[in-house]
Amino acid sequence: AQKVTQAQTEISVVEKEDVTLDCVYETRDTTYYLFWYKQPPSGELVFLIRRNSFDEQNEISGRYSWNFQKSTSSFNFTITASQVVDSAVYFCALSEGGSNQGGKLIFGQGTELSVKP
Amino acid sequence: KAGVTQTPRYLIKTRGQQVTLSCSPISGHRSVSWYQQTPGQGLQFLFEYFSETQRNKGNFPGRFSGRQFSNSRSEMNVSTLELGDSALYLCASSLGQLDTDTQYFGPGTRLTVL
Numbered sequence: 463a464q465k466v467t468q469a470q471t472e473i474s475v476v477e478k479e480d481v482t483l484d485c486v487y488e489t490r491d492t493t494y495y496l497f498w499y500k501q502p503p504s505g506e507l508v509f510l511i512r513r514n515s516f517d518e519q520n521e522i523s524g525r526y527s528w529n530f531q532k533s534t535s536s537f538n539f540t541i542t543a544s545q546v547v548d549s550a551v552y553f554c555a556l557s558e559g560g561s562n563q564g565g566k567l568i569f570g571q572g573t574e575l576s577v578k579p
Numbered sequence: 580k581a582g583v584t585q586t587p588r589y590l591i592k593t594r595g596q597q598v599t600l601s602c603s604p605i606s607g608h609r610s611v612s613w614y615q616q617t618p619g620q621g622l623q624f625l626f627e628y629f630s631e632t633q634r635n636k637g638n639f640p641g642r643f644s645g646r647q648f649s650n651s652r653s654e655m656n657v658s659t660l661e662l663g664d665s666a667l668y669l670c671a672s673s674l675g676q677l678d679t680d681t682q683y684f685g686p687g688t689r690l691t692v693l
Contacts, residue, residue, distance in 0.1 A: 497681070505667055507684035553622065566612070566635050567671075567682060569622035 464489050466556050468570035475544055476578050483539045483573045485554030491515075496530065496537045497555040497567065507553065513537065544577045551575070581606065583672050583685035591691045597658040600688045604651050604672030610634075611653035612682060613645060616667040625668075628653050629675045657690075665692045 465488040475481045487496065498510040511521060513530050521528045525542045541548055551574045555567040584603045592598050604611050612635075613625040624637040628647035645655040651672075657664055667689050671682035 499684070504686065505669075505689070506686040507669060507671075509681055509683055512681050555622075566624045566627060566637070567614075567622075568624070569614075571621050 464556055464568045466554050466568055466570035468554055468573050470573045472574045474576045478543050480542050481544050483552050485537045487535050487556045491558045495557045498539050499553045501551040546577050546579055549575060549577045583683055585670050585685040585688050589689050592660050593693050594660055596660050599654050599656045600668055602653045602670030605683055608672035608674055609651050610673045610675030612671045613655050614669045660692045662692050
């Protein structure tokens with residue numbers, strides 16, 4: 463069965479600290495997709511990144527970086543030099559390939575990140 | 580390009596009533612998915628529509644239904660509301676390719692059932 467686990471419910475850091483959000487997933491499929499979304503207090507989920515199961519290259523986008531490791535079924539997200547504007551709930555999500563899985567994202571419980579000035 | 584829009588943004592209903600929520604996808608997107616977000620259960624998939632057909636469905640009772648129109652706009656309906664239906668309902672749109680593509684979310688409709 464598909465499952466996404468974000469063990470960290472809440473994280474609090476001081477501005478400029480680096481922070482890593484953990485995500486562990488379970489799936490029996492060989493083709494799958496992993497996502498990170500950010501949910502600020504306004505409620506809208508903002509897409510951050512998508513990774514497919516065949517692409518294990520790490521990705522960096524500005525202060526954000528992602529570490530995908532199939533061997534440990536993890537897709538961790540690091541924010542470098544955190545800022546107050548990074549405060550939000552972050553969700554990791556999984557989707558399996560195949561036409562019958564279209565549109566179905568399995569979300570983790572989310573990690574609430576609080577960045578204090 | 581305009582993002583996903585949802586109306587209304589807030590709604591208050593009483594138990595037993597029914598409610599209809601609306602979602603307009605990003606222009607060119609043909610797939611619309613609906614999710615329910617609650618503090619206890621988190622984000623859960625309700626259903627997905629593509630080309631006016633329900634393509635995938637989550638584990639929700641039949642009181643939850645939806646439809647999609649020819650312009651890809653979608654509505655979801657909840658009948659005989661229960662207190663536990665209070666939630667943020669999020670709609671997401673995507674191109675709808677068979678291989679999973681990225682879903683972009685709207686701001687949500689916050690439903691309160693009294």
